Amino acid sequence: MASNPMYQFNVYRIGPEIKLGSVDISFTNASLFMVISSLAILIIFNLGAKKKTLIPDKLQLLSELSYSFVAKMISDTAGSKAKPYFSFIFSLFMFVLFCNMFGMIPYAFTVTSHIIVTFVLAAFIFVGVTIIGFMKHGLGYLKLFVPSGVPMVLLPLIVVIEIISYLSRPISLSVRLFANMMAGHTMMKVFGGFVISLGIVGGWLPLSFSVALTGLEILVAFLQAYVFAILTCIYLNDALNLHH
Amino acid sequence: MLKKIVILLFVTCFACFNTAFAAESGGMPQLNPEFWISQIFWLIITFGILFIVLTKVILPKISDNLETRKSQILENIEIADRQKEESQKKIDEYEKIILDSKVKAKNYFNEAREKILDDINKKRTALEKDLDEEIGGVEKELSDLKNKSGEKINKIAAETSAELIKELIGEEVNSSSIAAIVEDQSKLNKERKDV
Numbered sequence: 001m002a003s004n005p006m007y008q009f010n011v012y013r014i015g016p017e018i019k020l021g022s023v024d025i026s027f028t029n030a031s032l033f034m035v036i037s038s039l040a041i042l043i044i045f046n047l048g049a050k051k052k053t054l055i056p057d058k059l060q061l062l063s064e065l066s067y068s069f070v071a072k073m074i075s076d077t078a079g080s081k082a083k084p085y086f087s088f089i090f091s092l093f094m095f096v097l098f099c100n101m102f103g104m105i106p107y108a109f110t111v112t113s114h115i116i117v118t119f120v121l122a123a124f125i126f127v128g129v130t131i132i133g134f135m136k137h138g139l140g141y142l143k144l145f146v147p148s149g150v151p152m153v154l155l156p157l158i159v160v161i162e163i164i165s166y167l168s169r170p171i172s173l174s175v176r177l178f179a180n181m182m183a184g185h186t187m188m189k190v191f192g193g194f195v196i197s198l199g200i201v202g203g204w205l206p207l208s209f210s211v212a213l214t215g216l217e218i219l220v221a222f223l224q225a226y227v228f229a230i231l232t233c234i235y236l237n238d239a240l241n242l243h244h
Numbered sequence: 245m246l247k248k249i250v251i252l253l254f255v256t257c258f259a260c261f262n263t264a265f266a267a268e269s270g271g272m273p274q275l276n277p278e279f280w281i282s283q284i285f286w287l288i289i290t291f292g293i294l295f296i297v298l299t300k301v302i303l304p305k306i307s308d309n310l311e312t313r314k315s316q317i318l319e320n321i322e323i324a325d326r327q328k329e330e331s332q333k334k335i336d337e338y339e340k341i342i343l344d345s346k347v348k349a350k351n352y353f354n355e356a357r358e359k360i361l362d363d364i365n366k367k368r369t370a371l372e373k374d375l376d377e378e379i380g381g382v383e384k385e386l387s388d389l390k391n392k393s394g395e396k397i398n399k400i401a402a403e404t405s406a407e408l409i410k411e412l413i414g415e416e417v418n419s420s421s422i423a424a425i426v427e428d429q430s431k432l433n434k435e436r437k438d439v
Contacts, residue, residue, distance in 0.1 A: 009273040011283070023281050030279070031286035038294040045298065049305035054313060067306045087299040094298075095291055116280045117287055182274065 005189040009113055009182065029109045030117070037098040037111065045094075066094070070229070077230060078237035085236060092121070093229035100181060100221030104214070112224075113181040115174060122174035125232050133239035144238060173231055180224045184217045394430070401426045 013026045048063025056064060070090045074082050082089075096112055103110025111117055133141040145162040146155070191213060194206035402423040409417050 006272060011273060011276075011279040013279075020285075024279070025282045025285040026279075027286070028279050028282055030283050031290075034286050034290040038290045041294060042297055042302070045302045045306070049302050049309065052305075052309050052312065054316060060309075063302075063306055064310055067303070067310065087303050088295060090303065091291070091295040091298050095294060111287075113274070114283060115274045116283050120284050120287055121291075178274070182272075 005186045005193065008109070008185060008189060011109075011114070030111055030114065033099065033102055033109045033111050037095060037102050040102070041094045041098050066090075073226075073230060074233055077233040079241060081240040082233065082236050089229055089232055089236075092125075092232060093225055096121075096177065096228050097222065097225035100225055101218070103181065103185065104218055104221060110181050110185055112177055113185055115178045118174035118178045119170065121228075122170040125173070125235065126170040129232075129235045129239045132236070133242075136240060137242055141239070141242065143242060169235060173228065177224050177228050180220055184213075184220055188213050188217060398423070398426050398430055401430070 011028045011030050013028055014032060015027050017024065018026045044059065045063045045066075048059040048061075051057065051060055053060065067090070070093055071086060074086055074089055078085075099111040102108050103113065130141075133144070137143075145159050145166065147158060147162070150158050188210060191206045191210040195203040195210060198206065402419065405426060406417060406419055406422050409415075409422070
């Protein structure tokens with residue numbers, strides 16, 4: 001059972017079954033790791049923000065560097081108008097990053113390897129960005145689908161393509177994160193299984209590959225959180241500064 | 245690129261696996277909707293709390309901290325600049341003072357030198373004048389003496405010869421004739437000397 005590489009993605013109930021009406025909202029291992037990730041973020045950044053010294057200590061430096069990293073990312077991609085959305089993008093980036101990183105601990109559960117979680121995040125971003133766009137530009141936001149400088153003949157085709165690409169944003173955003181996390185963890189599990197099945201004689205090759213893969217997966221965990229946040233910034237940029 | 249291909253392969257594999265064995269083992273646990281609502285619920289709770297606490301409590305603190313550090317650093321730089329300017333001013337003043345005092349010292353030296361030289365010159369001229377006067381007086385005396393000496397010598401010679409003759413002959417001789425002879429002799433002597 002445990003040798004199945006997909007077994008690690010199983011969600012199971014922890015503690016009693018909680019029902020809200022007829023809906024099951026029991027506390028699961030996924031919920032546990034969401035809580036752990038959020039608590040870790042809050043504890044680390046609270047400790048980092050607590051002391052106000054001119055020369056920062058390690059945690060303070062960490063929190064301040066993260067702050068300026070995200071701030072720079074937002075101002076680079078979405079400009080100064082995106083300042084009010086800083087705390088949301090910061091929370092989003094940190095949540096995804098910590099969920100990815102906690103997933104790298106053996107026997108831990110990776111929250112972001114579930115399509116439903118990433119899809120809810122992506123759908124929320126999509127809906128939010130669309131609402132912001134219509135609030136800022138009114139119906140003029142629809143000009144997003146009509147790029148300037150396109151010949152009249154091609155326009156209907158381009159508009160259809162633009163609308164499809166806009167509507168597929170939440171899907172591409174959520175599937176990118178989910179598929180990366182799932183594929184990486186599955187691959188590590190498969191190579192881990194090879195180590196056991198090949199034993200002491202032939203197991204060294206998949207073991208070394210597994211070690212290398214761990215480093216790669218940590219990189220991917222960071223990179224996917226970064227990509228998730230920066231794509232959110234780009235979508236926000238479309239809504240705030242209508243360029244088309 | 246390789247990574248993308250591998251991911252695609254895995255995704256398609258699992259998709260196929262899922263459709264093929266969906267009934268048997270449940271396939272991808274991600275596609276099992278049993279706990280979807282639960283996951284959404286807990287995601288909203290945890291992410292909501294995280295977002296609210298970060299926004300209301302933690303991020304303002306970090307931002308404040310960064311701002312105060314920036315302003316403090318700017319302040320310190322300003323103070324340092326001011327102090328640098330002041331020290332430059334002081335250095336300039338100090339150099340000016342040194343230059344002034346050097347010039348003054350030179351002036352004092354030159355003044356003192358001129359004074360001394362003046363003094364020396366004055367004293368020297370005064371001394372020279374005195375010396376000239378004295379030399380003049382002495383020379384005059386000398387020339388007087390020289391002029392008078394001839395007559396006196398003649399007189400003494402006449403007297404001496406009169407006395408000598410008196411001793412020798414025992415007779416008084418006319419003094420005027422003796423004087424005439426002495427004068428002749430002295431003239432002769434003088435002529436001989438001149439020759």
